[in-house]
Amino acid sequence: MPAEVLRSPGAFRPVIQFSIHADNKVGRLNEIVGILAVHEVHIMALSILDTTDSSIVRLIVDYPEEAQHLLVAHQFSFVQSELIAVELDSEADISRVTCALVQAEINIHYVYPFVSRPKGKYALAMSLEDNDLAAETLRRHQLKVIGQSDIAR
Numbered sequence: 001m002p003a004e005v006l007r008s009p010g011a012f013r014p015v016i017q018f019s020i021h022a023d024n025k026v027g028r029l030n031e032i033v034g035i036l037a038v039h040e041v042h043i044m045a046l047s048i049l050d051t052t053d054s055s056i057v058r059l060i061v062d063y064p065e066e067a068q069h070l071l072v073a074h075q076f077s078f079v080q081s082e083l084i085a086v087e088l089d090s091e092a093d094i095s096r097v098t099c100a101l102v103q104a105e106i107n108i109h110y111v112y113p114f115v116s117r118p119k120g121k122y123a124l125a126m127s128l129e130d131n132d133l134a135a136e137t138l139r140r141h142q143l144k145v146i147g148q149s150d151i152a153r
Helices: 003-007 028-038 064-073 092-103 131-140
Strands: 015-023 043-050 054-061 077-088 108-113 122-128 144-146
Touching: 015 028, 015 064, 015 122, 028 043, 028 054, 028 064, 043 108, 043 122, 054 064, 064 077, 077 092, 077 131, 092 122, 092 131, 122 131, 131 144
Parallel strands: none
Antiparallel strands: 015 054, 015 077, 043 054, 077 122, 077 144, 108 122
16 A cells, blocks of 8 residues: 555554564563553554564554554564454354455465454454455455554544
């Protein structure tokens, strides 16, 4: 999506994921969570990929611009990426999502659930091979693709 479209009021903004490199030591996740909490940046989705020496903490927050500033200020190494998020009415919608994506031959790299969502709806965050095609495909199958403004408090 062109940058000018993203800056337009009311324009769809994809969900931003932070992949934070964290040493495997006691309290590291708590430190990240605490820094965000003190500044009222809420974790909406969370996943951790653990290895022997380090972890990748993947998270989606309600205010990514503020989170980015905090992570930089506290010298965390991280990467930002855009994910597709889809709202679910029930567990049965998971099958609808995966069926729609397989019909469009879109590879799913990884999926994780939101831990908190305004309006009490379930949601999945998905790293996919082609976000634009995936969003179009999911919408065509009457599934609600949600953006960053949908998860802001």
